[in-house]
Amino acid sequence: MPKDRLLFAKEGRACYISHLDLMRTFQRAFLRADIPIKHTEGFHPHPFISIALPLSLGFSSACEILEFGLLAGTPRREVPARLNAVLPEGVRVLECYEGTRPMRELQAIRFQIQVDFAGDVPGLCQAWGELLGRESWIVEKPSKKAKSGSVNVDIPTLVKEYSFTDLTENGVTLLATLSAQNPGLNPSVMVKALTDACPQFPPEFVRYRRLEIVDGDGNIFR
Amino acid sequence: MTKELEKILPLVQKPARYTGGEYRAVVKDKSQVDFRVAFCFPDSYEIGMSNLGMRILYGVMNGLPEVWCERVFAPWGDMEEQMRAHHIPLYGLESGDPIGTFDLIAFSVGYEMAYSNILNMLDLAGVPVRRADRNGSHPLVIAGGTCCYNPEPLSDFVDVFSLGEGEDVTVEMLQVCRRAKAEGWSREELLRVLAKVPGLYVPSLVDVTYNADGTIRAMTPADGVTLPVLKRIVSDLNTSYYPTQTIVPSTEIVHDRVMLEVFRGCIRGCRFCQAGYAYRPVRAKDPELLVQQGIAACKDSGYQEMTLSSLSTSDYRPLEALCDGLLDYCAPRDISLSLPSLRADNFSMGLMQRLQAGRKSGLTFAPEAGTQRLRDAINKNVTEEDLKQSCRTAFSGGWSSVKLYFMLGLPTETDEDVLGIADLAKKVLAWGREYGPHQRGGVRVTVSTACFVPKPHTAFQWEAQVDMDEYMRRVTLLRENMRERNITYNWHDPDTSFLEAVFSRGDRRLGAVIWEAWKNGAKFDAWSEYFDLQRWLDAFAACGLDPHFYANRERGREEIFPWEVTSTGVSRAFLAREREQAYRAVITPDCRKQCSGCGANQFCPGGVCDA
Numbered sequence: 001m002p003k004d005r006l007l008f009a010k011e012g013r014a015c016y017i018s019h020l021d022l023m024r025t026f027q028r029a030f031l032r033a034d035i036p037i038k039h040t041e042g043f044h045p046h047p048f049i050s051i052a053l054p055l056s057l058g059f060s061s062a063c064e065i066l067e068f069g070l071l072a073g074t075p076r077r078e079v080p081a082r083l084n085a086v087l088p089e090g091v092r093v094l095e096c097y098e099g100t101r102p103m104r105e106l107q108a109i110r111f112q113i114q115v116d117f118a119g120d121v122p123g124l125c126q127a128w129g130e131l132l133g134r135e136s137w138i139v140e141k142p143s144k145k146a147k148s149g150s151v152n153v154d155i156p157t158l159v160k161e162y163s164f165t166d167l168t169e170n171g172v173t174l175l176a177t178l179s180a181q182n183p184g185l186n187p188s189v190m191v192k193a194l195t196d197a198c199p200q201f202p203p204e205f206v207r208y209r210r211l212e213i214v215d216g217d218g219n220i221f222r
Numbered sequence: 223m224t225k226e227l228e229k230i231l232p233l234v235q236k237p238a239r240y241t242g243g244e245y246r247a248v249v250k251d252k253s254q255v256d257f258r259v260a261f262c263f264p265d266s267y268e269i270g271m272s273n274l275g276m277r278i279l280y281g282v283m284n285g286l287p288e289v290w291c292e293r294v295f296a297p298w299g300d301m302e303e304q305m306r307a308h309h310i311p312l313y314g315l316e317s318g319d320p321i322g323t324f325d326l327i328a329f330s331v332g333y334e335m336a337y338s339n340i341l342n343m344l345d346l347a348g349v350p351v352r353r354a355d356r357n358g359s360h361p362l363v364i365a366g367g368t369c370c371y372n373p374e375p376l377s378d379f380v381d382v383f384s385l386g387e388g389e390d391v392t393v394e395m396l397q398v399c400r401r402a403k404a405e406g407w408s409r410e411e412l413l414r415v416l417a418k419v420p421g422l423y424v425p426s427l428v429d430v431t432y433n434a435d436g437t438i439r440a441m442t443p444a445d446g447v448t449l450p451v452l453k454r455i456v457s458d459l460n461t462s463y464y465p466t467q468t469i470v471p472s473t474e475i476v477h478d479r480v481m482l483e484v485f486r487g488c489i490r491g492c493r494f495c496q497a498g499y500a501y502r503p504v505r506a507k508d509p510e511l512l513v514q515q516g517i518a519a520c521k522d523s524g525y526q527e528m529t530l531s532s533l534s535t536s537d538y539r540p541l542e543a544l545c546d547g548l549l550d551y552c553a554p555r556d557i558s559l560s561l562p563s564l565r566a567d568n569f570s571m572g573l574m575q576r577l578q579a580g581r582k583s584g585l586t587f588a589p590e591a592g593t594q595r596l597r598d599a600i601n602k603n604v605t606e607e608d609l610k611q612s613c614r615t616a617f618s619g620g621w622s623s624v625k626l627y628f629m630l631g632l633p634t635e636t637d638e639d640v641l642g643i644a645d646l647a648k649k650v651l652a653w654g655r656e657y658g659p660h661q662r663g664g665v666r667v668t669v670s671t672a673c674f675v676p677k678p679h680t681a682f683q684w685e686a687q688v689d690m691d692e693y694m695r696r697v698t699l700l701r702e703n704m705r706e707r708n709i710t711y712n713w714h715d716p717d718t719s720f721l722e723a724v725f726s727r728g729d730r731r732l733g734a735v736i737w738e739a740w741k742n743g744a745k746f747d748a749w750s751e752y753f754d755l756q757r758w759l760d761a762f763a764a765c766g767l768d769p770h771f772y773a774n775r776e777r778g779r780e781e782i783f784p785w786e787v788t789s790t791g792v793s794r795a796f797l798a799r800e801r802e803q804a805y806r807a808v809i810t811p812d813c814r815k816q817c818s819g820c821g822a823n824q825f826c827p828g829g830v831c832d833a
Contacts, residue, residue, distance in 0.1 A: 016238045057237065
């Protein structure tokens with residue numbers, strides 16, 4: 001079981017690299033950097049790389065985690081600089097370290113959700129805040145897995161914390177800590193539910209950024 | 223990235239195609255360059271980024287410190303819709319700047335069905351589409367690539383055509399353009415000077431008149447301009463630029479691997495093949511250099527796949543040494559090496575065993591015609607015995623599927639030749655059962671047919687294309703006589719072949735048709751999602767032109783051809799002789815056996831080709 005981890009950021013133009021393409025990009029980057037890594041076993045061995053909690057296309061992130069296995073010969077401290085020299089613009093390795101905590105302890109993700117809305121911004125904050133502050137607010141979300149084609153999501157139970165900041169006449173930033181897995185909540189699902197529920201406050205555009213990953217106690221996960 | 227772009231990218235499919243920022247994309251400081259080039263490929267990112275020529279010329283142009291060359295691809299329909307709705311003009315992937323403000327817009331044109339995309343891309347850039355509507359304030363529009371061996375159908379839209387291989391002439395052209403910019407020449411002055419650069423054709427400096435029957439009466443160059451314009455070649459591939467450091471796309475493209483070009487030109491002289499004539503003479507690269515470059519390209523890109531590229535790879539003399547050298551590096555690193563364009567007559571077991579380390583996919587052979595008589599007529603010097611040997615090698619080496627490519631509608635083809643395809647496919651199936659690893663079943667043969675398109679600068683440039691009904695009759699005949707369970711038959715849609723035939727040998731009057739079809743929504747005509755034959759037929763009708771005049775008419779012996787403003791170096795007299803030999807089903811030996819005097823030796827020092 002590989003136990004090396006990379007913490008990396010994905011920003012700017014790189015936000016539009018899909019999860020699968022990013023895995024391929026890292027596989028090639030390790031080869032370009034001449035950093036040998038562990039391969040899968042079996043008939044067609046390929047480099048083992050796993051990126052936790054796939055990031056939606058278009059989101060940026062300061063806290064992505066990639067698991068892999070460093071083969072002998074490359075010190076961990078050299079890895080970030082050597083990879084960064086050969087990665088595409090916007091993908092930046094911040095740290096390479098030995099992973100000790102199981103990934104299941106990664107419980108929640110702090111999101112920065114920038115909402116462009118040139119209208120009644122305080123009204124939007126109040127209406128959205130009211131919905132997020134409820135005990136329970138069940139919305140229907142399309143699902144490919146469910147037989148009925150949709151599943152019910154109780155949004156407030158998956159929102160651990162939220163606050164509004166940087167309120168201007170052109171919009172507001174919503175900081176929200178959302179459940180990461182089992183089940184997780186994608187902030188775009190949350191924003192769509194809020195938008196559908198408050199048609200009088202339609203955002204013009206929304207930007208999503210993962211700021212930090214945390215465990216069940218709200219401590220930073222690595 | 224602009225805010226506008228950021229807003230539309232989440233709304234389109236595969237947005238990574240529109241962002242740039244890939245590894246090895248060249249980003250320069252705008253203040254340090256004096257000339258901006260938009261290098262456009264009139265098809266999607268996935269197709270354009272797979273083109274080795276694009277990568278070579280991108281490297282060549284960016285090798286000039288004063289020039290910044292950026293890539294531009296045709297946005298897919300969803301992206302185009304968003305760009306138009308949000309008033310985002312077509313931009314260079316590297317800088318994100320609108321290309322309408324650049325100095326030069328260059329197109330690489332390899333396929334007639336991309337013509338509508340050229341117009342659409344100019345329009346998306348906010349640049350007047352017709353050259354008559356442009357002036358010195360607009361970017362100069364140039365085009366190169368195989369289609370430019372008949373530049374005339376595009377001559378309403380393109381200011382300058384570059385003929386042949388672009389490595390050297392592109393640099394010469396850029397130096398002239400930079401001087402013109404620095405010294406403030408008028409567009410007319412610039413065009414007149416460019417017309418004197420060998421390999422560049424300026425359509426505005428040629429006047430065309432027509433006979434009453436629609437054929438060309440004369441093509442008259444302006445004073446000081448000489449016709450035909452002879453293509454350019456790179457005389458020594460060992461010293462010319464090869465991109466060992468090249469862009470690695472962050473999203474999947476069609477040919478996502480190292481492409482190693484082993485030689486240019488072809489010794490074979492297949493009479494239907496434009497590339498075979500147009501890329502003469504044969505020039506090979508040294509195997510030692512290729513091994514070095516292949517290894518360097520793998521290391522720099524991190525690609526785990528490499529393919530050798532040429533018109534006929536098994537004709538490369540030191541092929542086994544090259545493969546050995548590459549495999550010494552590739553095999554221990556799980557890098558797979560593939561060899562397309564193998565011929566059925568010199569396919570070797572030794573070679574295949576070396577490649578077996580990689581994955582075993584299907585094998586493809588292109589006999590092109592079903593009977594020996596017709597194969598002789600087209601000078602595809604492959605015999606049934608050759609094919610049998612190759613299939614035997616393949617099947618006993620463990621391959622279980624073979625693809626066979628043919629053309630229907632070749633000159634002199636009869637129903638007997640069509641049925642010959644079925645016979646051949648059945649024989650291949652029988653050889654598979656005889657020599658294959660599994661005595662029963664397990665063998666698959668896939669037969670594909672395409673409709674023959676007579677191409678300019680070939681021995682068949684005089685020939686009529688069979689009409690679409692006749693092609694479909696032959697398809698049906700073949701299908702009804704090839705019902706075996708283990709044989710799959712795919713045929714190419716004749717509609718696009720028909721238009722290819724029109725535009726590949728068309729004249730400049732077709733500019734009006736392309737304009738009209740584009741106005742009515744034509745784009746991405748190489749894609750069935752977008753192609754609509756009726757739209758093109760309507761455009762012909764609106765312009766009062768008959769497409770059958772171009773596709774289905776046999777040309778007179780002495781007729782002046784629109785593409786004769788250009789020359790590949792291969793003489794018309796040679797092509798006419800080859801056509802006569804085709805009618806007699808007499809083969810012409812390959813260039814190694816005997817020089818056939820085609821004329822391309824004018825490019826070789828001392829007049830001797832190194833075939």
